[in-house]
Amino acid sequence: GAVVSQHPSRVICKSGTSVKIECRSLDFQATTMFWYRQFPKKSLMLMATSNEGSKATYEQGVEKDKFLINHASLTLSTLTVTSAHPEDSSFYICSASLGTSEYNEQFFGPGTRLTVL
């Protein structure tokens, strides 16, 4: 399967600071990337969908000004958690897809664990 990487794998930051998480597709060009959030022992909740070169589409209830997404190239999408607070602590996972047709599976990155003190 396709390989997706995330960086950093783990980050601890102080409340009020911003944190950037990178998602890269290593061996394919991803026209679409997805950002998920996962709470302990819970399922994955889609936060937003990003398409290369266009604005991200956010799910209902997700603050676009707080979770800034940039998909500048076909292999890189970034999620920036702005002015992070303890309630933003979570496991953030990205996935990448060749496109949005029904035959394009999603391949997940290893996740980034964010802890906000």
Place this chain on the structure above:
Amino acid sequence: GQQLNQSPQSMFIQEGEDVSMNCTSSSIFNTWLWYKQDPGEGPVLLIALYKAGELTSNGRLTAQFGITRKDSFLNISASIPSDVGIYFCAGRLSGTYKYIFGTGTRLKVLA
């Protein structure tokens, strides 16, 4: 957000036993994916299903796309300790590009 009903929520089984889990919904799906997630890791794709009634195997894993397109099943035969983890189904609704994830089945294998 929307989630699929997945059952069982957790399972404790003996090594060598077969395992079955399923996802159900009142909505119709075009695609079903099954993932396994280890602690602290991202989900890994196990099986992808694209057609109603489709039965697909990947080693000891077999998954089926329900005839009604509202459900999917995953079976693991002759379980081994490394099967431990959380299994998620993900369904893609007709007319959309997004996947909705199941609530997960936590599998524990007793040696």
